[in-house]
Amino acid sequence: MGILSHLFGKTEARSATSDSYAEAFGISPTSSGAYVSPRLAENLATVSACIGAISSTMASLPAYVYRAHEDGREELHGHPVARLLRRPNTTQTWPDWMEWTMAQVLLHGNALSAIEYDARGQVTALLPIPWSSVQVSLLPSGRLVYDVTRVVAPWGGGGRPRRYLADEVFHLRDRSDDGLLGRSRISRAPEVLGNATALQEWSGTMWQNQATPSGILQAPGNVTEEQLARIRAVTDRNWSGVRNARKTLILTGGLEWKSVSVSPEDAEVLASRRFTVEELCRLFQVPPPIVQDYTHNTFTNSQQAALWFAQFSLTPWARKIEAEFARSVFGTSSADCTLEVDLSGLMRGDYEARWKAHEIAVKNQILDPNEVREVEGWNPRPVAAPPPAPRPEVV
Incomplete structure (x- = not known):
């Protein structure tokens, strides 16, 4: 039985494209009416800041290749993987590749790079593959295969499909439900992002539709549909929107104005948006001061926030990257070699x-x-x- 048939009663192959991926995990419009996707989530400044904080910090950390032996270990400067730490492919440096990989896994739950080899079987490159271009299937043998489509890049063959086996790719996962594919935090908590998106859209709409004064136009008698449409058009054109704020309102035909203005403070929108920042920080395991939220900040807890960020946000990802390098990049041929992401690099500043x-x-x-x-x-x-x-x- 296929993995999706077992879990969802659907097809054998799980698509990583946005629509199919959302359908597979039951993602639908949130209770606020807003849809949530990786692209839309990055429109929220807190989401973008959290992903940027983790990915850019991980990209700034030095990494080393070591070989273990009886007397300890030694650093291997000339190992093929050590050369990848300087230039993983023809278009990216190591910080570029690490930043891209971390952003992919935080947004999609998975990050994939194809491993290229030379004629001697030595690793020569890590080629990034957007997760939206990947179709993952489970073979009868229990192994995963990755069918890559729509990749327009020097290594993508001009968009021609290509199949990779599990041993031919570097696959970094976020927490998984089935042990095979990671699941994004966006799909785990869509309501949190949906509410944040709805609040942001509501605030923007309030400013877009702002008219000063703001309220109700009351007519002395019945108004026909044609008159109502004309009044609406004149009002929207002359007094609605930010550009028309504080403009003098002129009424004719017996119309009267009744103000019903409600400020964002009265509606507690500002407080709600402030709380949303904290909710999104919890989702990505990032302390609020790291993304410039100093609402509850003191000198002491700002120092602790940096320490907390290193221990609970970065260290788990560093360990996952090291373990995935041991599985896929080093493989069985270099089982005595390891990659180490050095968190002491955080002390550089x-x-x-x-x-x-x-x-x-x-x-x-x-x-x-x-x-x-x-x-x-x-x-x-x-x-x-x-x-x-x-x-x-x-x-």
């Missing part, structure tokens, strides 16, 4: 904390001064010349 850590390391004989200088990118201190031997005394 904190000069004081970095040098305090160095001081502790030297004091406890974990590092020597020259090793600290190497970490900081400086050359070792030159070896001091020995003092000249004393000249023998002449008797």
Whole structure:
């Protein structure tokens, strides 16, 4: 039985395109009436800021390739995967590729890159594939295959379909329901994003339709459909919208004005939108100060927010990336090799904390001064010349 037949009673192959993907997971209009999709979600500043904070920070961290042996481990500068850490493909640097990968997995629940090899079987490139161009199927053997379509890129063959096996792709997943494909946070909590989208649209519509004064036009008698349409057209043209704010209202034909103006503050829209920022931050596991929400901020909790962000937002993703490299990129041929995403790179912008850590390391004989200088990118201190031997005394 296919994976989707088992889970949803539908087709064998699960499509990763937006419409089919939404249908497979039961995504429909939210209770607010707003539809939610990855593209629409990024229109919310908080969503875009959360994804940007995680993806750009992960892209800024250094990564290293190590080989384990009996005496410990050694860094492999010349390993084929180490070369990928400088240039994973012809169009992207490592930070570009990492930022793209993290944004894909946060928006779609999955990020995919094809692994290219040379004639000797060594890895030469990681080629990014948009998740919307992927159709995933489960073979009778239990293995996943990825059919790629609509990729217009140097590695996509001008849009020709191509099938990849599971061992031929780097597949980073968000939390999965079936152990095979990740599920996006957008599809897990559509109501949170739907409410935020509806609030944003409502605020924009309020400003777009603003008329000053704002209220009801009351006629002395019955109004025909034609008169009503003419009054509506004149009102919209002359007094509705931001450009017509504070414009003098002139009434004829016995019309009277009754003000029913309601401000955003009275409707508590501003408070609702402020709470929405916190809700979206919870969804992406990002502390509000990281995305410039300082509503409840103090000096102490802002420092703790950075630490919390490193421990609970970035560390799980770093571990997932390391494990996926071990599975797909290194494979069985380099089982003794590992990739390490170095979270100590977060201290690069904190000069004081970095040098305090160095001081502790030297004091406890974990590092020597020259090793600290190497970490900081400086050359070792030159070896001091020995003092000249004393000249023998002449008797």
